Amino acid sequence: MRWSFRIAVVDGIAIKIHITFFLVLILGAIEWGSLTGTALGALFGVVLMILLFVCVTLHELGHSIVAKHFGIPVREIILFPLGGVSNITKNPDKPLHELFISIAGPLVNVLIAAVLVLVVGRIDRVNLLDGHGLLQQLQSPDLQGMLVWLLAANVTLVAFNMIPAYPLDGGRVFHAILAMFLGYRRATRIASVVGELLAIVLGIYGLIAGNFILVLIAVFVFFGASQETATADSKTVLTTLRVGDAYNKNALTLAVGDRASKVVDYLLTSYQPDFAVLQGSNLLGIVRRSDVLHALASSQIDLFVTEIMERQITKVDASKTLQEVSDYLHAQNAQVAAVYNGPMFLGLTSLEDINEAFAILAFQQRQQQARQQRQSHA
Template sequence: MRMSFRIARIAGIDLNLHVTFLLMLPLGALIWGNGSLFGALFGVLMMILLFSSVLLHELGHALTARALGIPVREIQLLPIGGVAVLGRPVQRPGHELLITIMGPIVNLLIVFGLLIVAIFSGLATRMTAESMVNMVGTPSFDGMVLWLIQANLLLAIFNMIPAFPLDGGRVLRSVMAMLMDYRRATRIAGAIGQGIAILLAVVGVMSVNFLLIAVAVFIFLGARQEVVATDVIGVLDDLSIADALNREPVSLQIGQRVSDAAAMIEATRQQALVVLQGERVLGIVLRTDIQAAIATGRGEMWITMIMRREIVRVPFGETLEVARATMAEHSTPVLAAYEGEEFRGLLTIDDIATAYAVRDRGTPPQGPSTTPRTTPSA
């Protein structure tokens, strides 16, 4: 069951909302309701406006990335915030810095716009320390403007804490990466972030603030995850597609059936096969596609009925990190490696994981085990 669903597509970017976000709406109604329907509806509106601010923040990241030529897969909205999912890692520290700071800058621009609204509406003349406290908790236009000013200021300031996975951690890493190796910069930024997380946890325990403790755990784990992910990318950057490529994938001709594919692929550990017309590759079939067809009684169906005709290519000479990023960008678990127009083999996400595990143990990768191409008669 998918835990998120698409609610819109903005500038070609899918906007996906996690189902748990819906819990925020009754929370807003509870905070501002005070027993009145108007207050409850106002609270729901405030939650929607808050997450509109989060969406604009993430669009700041996403559209900047797109302008720099980096594909954006989607924007995810969660109760704890938003995430702009890029199609591939940002390679240049300067680009990462620009992409990262645009999120908080958008929040500051929202604050600036709301301050203009406050001035022209006369709200600014009514603002005192005491009245601001009262207005923020009151379902009114003034309360809405003031609360959104505070919320966007907090979003900008909180996100600039120099700790992964917050924007501040990425800003710190990108600045240090201009002066040192990227992986080393990530480890240092990660250690700083975990140190901040520990301090927040101590303060949270001493003040019995469970929200602060939860934030500390979120930052600590996020920092660790970023370091691990960067180390994985570093390893994959040192490996070529040739280190993991299945050069002799199981193959069938277009006149064969799903049952033929099932018999062939079950005798191997391979996760994908190619469908040929003579020597030309027409499509790819995954092991899971074959198993699903057999399970639903479609064994006598022609193999071309279940094959994937859109073949995502990757140059044979590229690194495994480029291959992994290509898989993520196209949402596919398998690539066809080509050298010019010559088909060299198949590469699956399992092949990449195996090559990484072997290199991580310190053993030079030998490539996946293969089974000679055989083409039984139909």
């Protein structure tokens, strides 16, 4: 992200501040400076905003650490004036994982609020059941005022984030629960529509109440919801496209009597890197580009392909999705899989092929998003 810089690294996750974040500090200084009429009050406002964003960062770390626990890499957390964003590199596959990741952030604020309730409750002058007294506390620039204000802020963070509007946390929880019963695609459609409707309601309310931060958030939620639909569409291809429909049906193959020099010819005249060695229609082994190069380097004679082929074959059923095959290959620490339809060998597919499919889909998705952004700017 341009215009953001790193302030810390926690558990391998870079925590960055976007330059616009300083607006929040200035706003805090102005608000509390004018409320108290002193420079100390302004400083108090700045400290308050920093503490608020410590809570926001802990919230994002809650999401990120749970995501990492489920094996999803997290690149960075960026703090914007409207809140934090965790750059979680992919959406979780399992609804239950999405549920845990989404709920972890607000749960952190619940914990902070609980600790603050205990601390504030111990201070004699504060009665948590006395709303009017609390309101006065909120406006006093001292330690008690700070604690009560932070308590209110954390409760607000939980309440706001749990609004079931995709892509807010509450919307993701809602989506995860829907996905358990309706499948990923339908869940995304429903959660997005609900998110967009709630964003419109929020926006209208913000306009009527004259709260422009609410209007901004409503716009963010609205476009976030439609972007999630685009992501879900390309994700659906990976999770629904069967490898039986996606392997190379016109691949060059080798027979038992073929020699390494034939593979060299193939390598020079085609872009195919992996070759199935067949006896009739039975797969005996796989010759990869690296096997041939190795054979050329280590042997003077033109070896038979059966002498250089890899006999350890990772088999996958044609009904498996690209996502499943990719996960399986990673788990097996293998590069190539033989695709079978029952006992019948169909062809080969490699991690490279699947990654290419990923890249093409990601490109399509970026284009789609760019189109949406152009539309929203028009």
